[in-house]
Amino acid sequence: MIAGLDGDAAAHKALLAKLSGHLRGYFKRHLARINRDPVEAEDLVQEVLIAVHAHRRTYDRSQLFTPWMYAIARYKFLDYLRRTKELRKDVPMEEAEEIIARDDHAAVESTIDLEKLMAGISPKARQAIRCMKLDGMSVAETAARCGMSESSVKVSVHRGLKALALLIGKESRP
Amino acid sequence: MKTDRLIEMLSTNLEPVERGQIGKVFAWALVAGGVAAFCVMLASVGLRADIGAHLGFLAIKLLFVLSLVGAGAAFLFRSIHPGQGAQKPFALVFVPFLAVGAAAAVVALLPGRSAPWGVLTFGTHWATCLYCIPLFAVIPFAALIWALRNGAPTNLARTGAIAGLVAGALGAAAYAFHCPDDSLPFVAVWYGASIALCAFIGAVLGPRLLRW
Numbered sequence: 001m002i003a004g005l006d007g008d009a010a011a012h013k014a015l016l017a018k019l020s021g022h023l024r025g026y027f028k029r030h031l032a033r034i035n036r037d038p039v040e041a042e043d044l045v046q047e048v049l050i051a052v053h054a055h056r057r058t059y060d061r062s063q064l065f066t067p068w069m070y071a072i073a074r075y076k077f078l079d080y081l082r083r084t085k086e087l088r089k090d091v092p093m094e095e096a097e098e099i100i101a102r103d104d105h106a107a108v109e110s111t112i113d114l115e116k117l118m119a120g121i122s123p124k125a126r127q128a129i130r131c132m133k134l135d136g137m138s139v140a141e142t143a144a145r146c147g148m149s150e151s152s153v154k155v156s157v158h159r160g161l162k163a164l165a166l167l168i169g170k171e172s173r174p
Numbered sequence: 175m176k177t178d179r180l181i182e183m184l185s186t187n188l189e190p191v192e193r194g195q196i197g198k199v200f201a202w203a204l205v206a207g208g209v210a211a212f213c214v215m216l217a218s219v220g221l222r223a224d225i226g227a228h229l230g231f232l233a234i235k236l237l238f239v240l241s242l243v244g245a246g247a248a249f250l251f252r253s254i255h256p257g258q259g260a261q262k263p264f265a266l267v268f269v270p271f272l273a274v275g276a277a278a279a280v281v282a283l284l285p286g287r288s289a290p291w292g293v294l295t296f297g298t299h300w301a302t303c304l305y306c307i308p309l310f311a312v313i314p315f316a317a318l319i320w321a322l323r324n325g326a327p328t329n330l331a332r333t334g335a336i337a338g339l340v341a342g343a344l345g346a347a348a349y350a351f352h353c354p355d356d357s358l359p360f361v362a363v364w365y366g367a368s369i370a371l372c373a374f375i376g377a378v379l380g381p382r383l384l385r386w
Contacts, residue, residue: 071328
C-alpha cells in the first residue's frame with residue numbers, strides 16, 4: 001500500500017488485484033447471508049476498488065491497513081444495501097437470470113458499463129481519464145493533447161474518478 | 175466492465191500521494207472558518223462597546239466554546255481517516271457541556287447569587303444569541319464540509335453533527351466578542367442551545383452532503 005502511495009504502479013496494481021479477491025469473497029459471503037444474489041458482489045468489488053484508489057490519501061501510514069480497508073468496504077456495502085433495497089424488493093428473480101448469474105464469467109465482470117458512466121462526467125475529466133488511464137499516456141502528453149496544464153490534468157483525473165464512483169452509486173438506484 | 179480492466183485502469187499513470195495533505199486541508203478549513211465567522215461578526219453586530227472591561231468573562235465563554243472546537247476537531251480529524259475509532263473524542267465533546275451546565279447550576283441556585291436565576295438565565299439578548307450563532311456558523315460549516323469531503327467519513331450523520339457542532343462553536347466564539355450578557359447560566363443555556371441546534375442541522379445535512 002505504502003509503495004502504491006509513493007507512486008509505484010506495479011505495487012498498486014498488485015494490491016488492488018489481491019484486494020479484489022478478498023473483497024469478492026467477503027461480499028459474496030455477506031450477500032448470501034442476507035439472501036441476496038452473490039453476483040451483485042462484483043459491482044461492489046469494483047466500487048470498493050475505485051473508492052480505495054480515489055480515497056487512498058485518507059490512509060494514515062502510521063496505522064494498520066486492514067481496519068482502513070474494512071471501514072471502506074463496510075461503508076460501501078451499507079451504502080449499496082440502502083440504495084438497492086427498494087429495487088430488489090419489487091423485481092422477482094427469474095429463471096433465466098438465474099442461469100446467467102451462475103455463469104463463471106460473471107465472477108469477474110460487473111454490470112457497470114464504463115462507457116455509459118464516462119458519458120456522465122465533465123468533458124474535461126472524460127478526456128483526461130481517457131488519455132491517462134485508458135490509453136496510458138503520461139501527464140505531459142495528456143496535458144499537450146487536451147490543452148490543459150499538467151496540474152489541471154491531475155486534478156481532472158482525480159475529480160473524474162470520484163465522479164465516476166458517485167455515478168456508479170446512482171446507476172444502481174431504483 | 176471486467177475487474178481486471180478496472181485495476182489496470184486505476185494503476186495506469188499512478189500519482190504519488192502527498193503525506194498528511196487532507197489533515198492540512200482540514201486545519202486550514204477550521205482556521206479559515208473561524209476567521210470568517212469573526213469577520214461576519216465584526217461586519218454585522220460589531221464588537222461589544224465595553225469589551226475591555228469584561229475580558230475575564232469573555233475568556234470563560236471562549237474556554238467553553240474553544241474546548242468544544244478542540245474536542246470536535248479531534249473527532250472530525252479521526253473520522254476523515256476510515257477505520258480509526260473515534261468513540262473517545264466523540265464522548266469528549268459532551269464534557270464541556272456538562273462542565274458549563276454544572277457550573278451554571280451552581281451559580282444560579284446558590285444562595286449568594288447576584289440576581290434571580292431567571293434574570294441570570296435570560297439576560298438581555300438571548301434571542302440575538304440564538305440567531306447570531308447559527309448565522310455566524312454558516313461559513314465555518316461550509317468550509318468544514320468541504321474539507322471533510324476530501325476525506326472518507328463512514329458515519330455520515332455523526333460526522334455531520336460534529337461538523338455542525340464545531341461550526342456552531344466557532345460561531346459562538348465569534349459571538350462572544352459581541353455578547354453583552356455575562357452570566358454562566360446564560361452561556362450554558364443559550365450558547366449551548368444554539369450550538370446544539372447547529373449540530374442537529376449538521377446531522378440532518380451530513381448524509382446528503384458527505385456521501386462518497
